[in-house]
Amino acid sequence: TMRVKEWEGDVVFLHEVGKGAADRSYGVQVARLAGLPEAVVARAKEVLHQLEEGEVSGKTNRLVDDLPLFSVAVKREAPKPAKNDALGDALGAINPDEMTPREAMEALYRLKGLAGR
Numbered sequence: 001t002m003r004v005k006e007w008e009g010d011v012v013f014l015h016e017v018g019k020g021a022a023d024r025s026y027g028v029q030v031a032r033l034a035g036l037p038e039a040v041v042a043r044a045k046e047v048l049h050q051l052e053e054g055e056v057s058g059k060t061n062r063l064v065d066d067l068p069l070f071s072v073a074v075k076r077e078a079p080k081p082a083k084n085d086a087l088g089d090a091l092g093a094i095n096p097d098e099m100t101p102r103e104a105m106e107a108l109y110r111l112k113g114l115a116g117r
Contacts, residue, residue, distance in 0.1 A: 002014075002015075002016070002017060002018075002022075003015075003016040003017070003018050004022065004026055006029075009029075010029060010032070010033075011026050011029040011030070011033070025048075027044070027048075028041060028044050028045050028048055031044060086114050087111060087114040087115055090110065090111055090114055091111060094107050094111075
């Protein structure tokens with residue numbers, strides 16, 4: 001087991017390997033270290049807390065089904081493509097494999113102009 005020290009809610013891996021299993025799971029802290037969005041980390045922490053509470057009261061089996069991890073995810077519609085997308089049309093007309101470096105640079109400047117930047 002990798003030795004871990006907790007400090008102010010975060011974990012610090014000590015780069016030491018010890019005998020036996022860890023005394024608890026550090027998945028939520030590792031998720032934060034990995035850069036997962038804070039909303040995901042917060043939801044995981046909430047689910048873990050409720051599962052731990054259920055373990056104490058013997059209700060974990062029912063809780064597992066009642067606590068989907070991604071239940072707070074909001075579904076968003078994909079933006080609808082613009083009807084007259086000059087930039088997309090110009091980009092679709094380019095075949096980079098058939099361009100010289102100079103033609104590619106000129107095409108890039110044209111695309112940048114169409115993008116308005």
